[in-house]
Amino acid sequence: MSKNPTVLIKGARILGGDTTDLLLRDGIIAEMGPGVQSPGARNIDADGLVALPGLVDLHTHLREPGREDAETVSSGTRAAALGGFTAVHAMANTDPVADTAGVVEQVWRLGREAGHADVRPVGAVTVGLAGERMAEIGAMADSAAGVRVFSDDGHCVSDAVLMRRALEYVKAFDGVVAQHAQEPRLTEGAQMNESRLSGQLGLRGWPCVAEESIIARDVLLAAHVGSRLHICHLSTKGSVEIVRLAKARGLPVTAEVTPHHLLLTEELVATYDARYKVNPPLRSADDVAAVREGLADGTIDIVATDHAPHPVEDKECEWDAAAFGMLGLETALSVVQHTMVDTGLLDWAGVADRMSLAPARIGRCDTGPSAQGRPLAVGEPANVVLIDPAATRTIDSAASASLSRNNPFEGMKLPGGVVATFLRGRPTVENGALA
Numbered sequence: 001m002s003k004n005p006t007v008l009i010k011g012a013r014i015l016g017g018d019t020t021d022l023l024l025r026d027g028i029i030a031e032m033g034p035g036v037q038s039p040g041a042r043n044i045d046a047d048g049l050v051a052l053p054g055l056v057d058l059h060t061h062l063r064e065p066g067r068e069d070a071e072t073v074s075s076g077t078r079a080a081a082l083g084g085f086t087a088v089h090a091m092a093n094t095d096p097v098a099d100t101a102g103v104v105e106q107v108w109r110l111g112r113e114a115g116h117a118d119v120r121p122v123g124a125v126t127v128g129l130a131g132e133r134m135a136e137i138g139a140m141a142d143s144a145a146g147v148r149v150f151s152d153d154g155h156c157v158s159d160a161v162l163m164r165r166a167l168e169y170v171k172a173f174d175g176v177v178a179q180h181a182q183e184p185r186l187t188e189g190a191q192m193n194e195s196r197l198s199g200q201l202g203l204r205g206w207p208c209v210a211e212e213s214i215i216a217r218d219v220l221l222a223a224h225v226g227s228r229l230h231i232c233h234l235s236t237k238g239s240v241e242i243v244r245l246a247k248a249r250g251l252p253v254t255a256e257v258t259p260h261h262l263l264l265t266e267e268l269v270a271t272y273d274a275r276y277k278v279n280p281p282l283r284s285a286d287d288v289a290a291v292r293e294g295l296a297d298g299t300i301d302i303v304a305t306d307h308a309p310h311p312v313e314d315k316e317c318e319w320d321a322a323a324f325g326m327l328g329l330e331t332a333l334s335v336v337q338h339t340m341v342d343t344g345l346l347d348w349a350g351v352a353d354r355m356s357l358a359p360a361r362i363g364r365c366d367t368g369p370s371a372q373g374r375p376l377a378v379g380e381p382a383n384v385v386l387i388d389p390a391a392t393r394t395i396d397s398a399a400s401a402s403l404s405r406n407n408p409f410e411g412m413k414l415p416g417g418v419v420a421t422f423l424r425g426r427p428t429v430e431n432g433a434l435a
């Protein structure tokens, strides 16, 4: 007896293409093709729906342990499932910081207990994210959590010697260092993108070169060490150009862009509404065009949400005092449809690559019995999301599964929406609501 119901998805458009039935049984895709029969299976009418492999987020802040008022592993993974994700990588900037095997195992276990999506903890590069001493990278890699992604996200590993050593260390187990590229001296007190607008608003600027100079340095370090480097939340046209050059040289460098950097621009800061305060900051329309183009041509490998929940008291305050960060899990797919698919820049197969296959590959969670980011094919784990590309929805953060409300898309009309999510054949979302 299988503990999960057998599910027959009837007539879904696989990656937006051919219409096919999918039989999910015993956690895997048991059959695929037209006219699949399975007496006793639960039938789901997927007429007009697009089927994609379950999405994988390489950059999520779940806030547990330490800030359970903002988010928990359980609430954050509920938001993930509603957004079509079957796996998330939980960033290390918790309290305590995920810089030991004990903390990463705790986060991993909480994810298993909640059961809404697989939680893959990210390990800190340095103890306490302080940028001084290397964390127990090997012990985290060898732990039950099997950490492969290491990041001081929230902080830049700005010391070149430490960055070099971290790259050398992760090479032993094919790990990756995910860099929050921000030259600290160039961004002291920074509040928004450095531009004419920052001058007008009287807010300290965060210049593009603060991001680009670290990316350029780290690309050279990764080349020198021969180790994998991943760039978090790339946001400028210049950064796209550097990564393009690195890839042309065949270097093992990957990069992500967030949904908010694909859609929103710095003009929103003129409202002084701190829900638009984020790190890196919202940039210019030119930068938005460049990151879209970079994602379309594969220079930018993936979309990652950087889902960063903050409680109201840290957002409904003066701009300077507010926390950096935005929600993203529940809206990511709609923003990507709006900015990339409906504009003709990417097809649904491209979305599957950028939001499922490629992030799983970078995080090295694409193998084994609980593999994520696998193609939709017979014998693969039944991680599937069904979306309705013809739907339109108005974003209402009050309806969010997140414990926080700092949603920059609030009130916007966006296309699409997740109808159902299956984690190894078990529905985590049905009819657009938690199962």
Ligand SMILES: NC(=O)N[C@@H](CC(=O)O)C(=O)O
Pocket: 061, 093, 153, 154, 155, 180, 277, 278, 279, 280, 306, 308, 309, 324, 325, 326
């Ligand atoms: N992106 C943000 O503005 N904030 C993130 C940290 C980070 O991703 O750098 C957070 O933890 O709140």
Ligand SMILES: [Zn+2]
Pocket: 153, 154, 155, 180, 232, 233, 279, 280
């Ligand atoms: Zn960051």
Ligand SMILES: [Zn+2]
Pocket: 059, 061, 091, 153, 154, 306, 308
């Ligand atoms: Zn982050």
